[in-house]
Amino acid sequence: MNEYLKDFIKHFFIGGVVIGIYAVVTKYISPGYAAHVASSLPIVVTYIAVITYYNYSMKKTINILYLSFFAGLIWQMYVLVYYLGLKNNLSMVKTIALCIMVYLALSYLLYLYLKKLY
Secondary structure, eight states, X not given: OOHHHHHHHHHHHHHHHHHHHHHHHHHHTXXXXXXXXXXXOOHHHHHHHXXXXXXXXXHHHHHXXXXXXXXXXXXXXXHHHHHHXXXXXXXXXXXXXXXXXXXXXXXXXXXXXXXXXX
16 A cells, blocks of 8 residues: 555544544533634644654754744634624625635735745
């Protein structure tokens, strides 16, 4: 089996398990708990940092964590726009479309500013 495919399947399984846990918590315990953990638990960035460290170097890991800090601010903007859109009776589809546009625009600007870290 192709090495890329094996890596993809391994990481896809891990990600699927995490999303599955969030889905169960959302449905049977509390959407608030799931949102809190998904928004504040740095599981994905930790996972990427560990993979980066083992595949590249400490310097590259430090660079991606610096980049992640600013990307996290974009994530907060996404959530704020989502909240404000729904709070102001904008439809779900329009709110999501607006969030995606804001996210893409800010992500592009971040890329232009910090492209040496990518």
